[in-house]
Amino acid sequence: MPPRVRRPRRVLPGFGLGMGVTLFWLGLIVLIPLAGVFLKASGLGLAGIWQIWTEPRVLAALRLSFGTAFAAAAFNTVMGTWVAWVFVRYSFPGRRVFDAMIDLPFALPTAVAGIALTALYGGQGWVGQWLEPLGLKVAYTPLGIVVALVFVGLPFVVRIVQPVLAEAERELEEASATLGASRLQTITRVVVPTLWPAMLTGFALAFARGVGEYGSVIFIAGNLPNRTEIAPLLITIRLEEFDYAGATAIAGAMLLLSFVVLLLVNSLQAWLQRRGTR
Numbered sequence: 109m110p111p112r113v114r115r116p117r118r119v120l121p122g123f124g125l126g127m128g129v130t131l132f133w134l135g136l137i138v139l140i141p142l143a144g145v146f147l148k149a150s151g152l153g154l155a156g157i158w159q160i161w162t163e164p165r166v167l168a169a170l171r172l173s174f175g176t177a178f179a180a181a182a183f184n185t186v187m188g189t190w191v192a193w194v195f196v197r198y199s200f201p202g203r204r205v206f207d208a209m210i211d212l213p214f215a216l217p218t219a220v221a222g223i224a225l226t227a228l229y230g231g232q233g234w235v236g237q238w239l240e241p242l243g244l245k246v247a248y249t250p251l252g253i254v255v256a257l258v259f260v261g262l263p264f265v266v267r268i269v270q271p272v273l274a275e276a277e278r279e280l281e282e283a284s285a286t287l288g289a290s291r292l293q294t295i296t297r298v299v300v301p302t303l304w305p306a307m308l309t310g311f312a313l314a315f316a317r318g319v320g321e322y323g324s325v326i327f328i329a330g331n332l333p334n335r336t337e338i339a340p341l342l343i344t345i346r347l348e349e350f351d352y353a354g355a356t357a358i359a360g361a362m363l364l365l366s367f368v369v370l371l372l373v374n375s376l377q378a379w380l381q382r383r384g385t386r
Contacts, residue, residue, distance in 0.1 A: 222324040326341055
């Protein structure tokens with residue numbers, strides 16, 4: 109009789125137990141609260157939900173929230189990658205201090221950030237008093253919302269891209285330069301393909317934060333209906349009016365649109381990873 113072969117004992121639990129705990133925790137923390145949003149909105153019926161979704165004020169708020177969040181996330185993706193590159197690839201006095209300052213928007217209350225940005229970019233602010241004579245009004249415009257979302261979203265991109273850059277193989281860049289590639293070719297064909305997954309992850313996180321941002325935006329936005337009123341503020345207004353079903357209907361629209369955008373970003377990220385491994 110052949111000796112019985114003992115399987116090595118796994119440190120972590122198997123797939124069945126791991127998947128069970130994952131689904132239980134995901135359902136308890138994420139899926140059940142989200143299902144409650146749609147359950148509350150279902151009291152209006154499909155016709156009532158559609159009527160709220162197609163209201164001009166709601167459509168304007170959704171366009172503003174998603175448009176400014178997308179613009180701020182795209183800008184942060186470029187500038188956040190640039191900042192991470194400088195912090196990783198160069199040594200200069202005060203680098204650790206500046207690196208630590210990147211995380212300050214995480215610690216600063218969003219309402220305080222909104223007040224500070226409004227005071228800075230308002231008509232009498234340190235920056236606004238010079239921009240408005242040039243015809244560039246920031247406070248109480250969609251541009252002010254983008255500025256606020258750039259402020260709160262920058263750390264997401266920097267902290268995602270920074271460790272990927274630190275672990276990147278510089279030998280590939282040196283080999284590219286040795287083979288006669290220009291700096292632009294090295295960046296576009298060697299560096300950027302390595303960073304794309306991290307950059308898209310940072311974009312997704314900054315976008316998701318921007319869509320639901322409230323405190324730092326309401327002070328600098330001006331909150332004019334159909335112009336500078338964001339969707340989270342409109343939800344708050346409906347809640348103050350005790351229109352809970354209407355508020356959850358708008359929240360449901362935000363969840364669905366956010367899910368579609370994030371799904372597209374994740375699909376693009378997976379496609380780029382498969383393309384890079386070929």
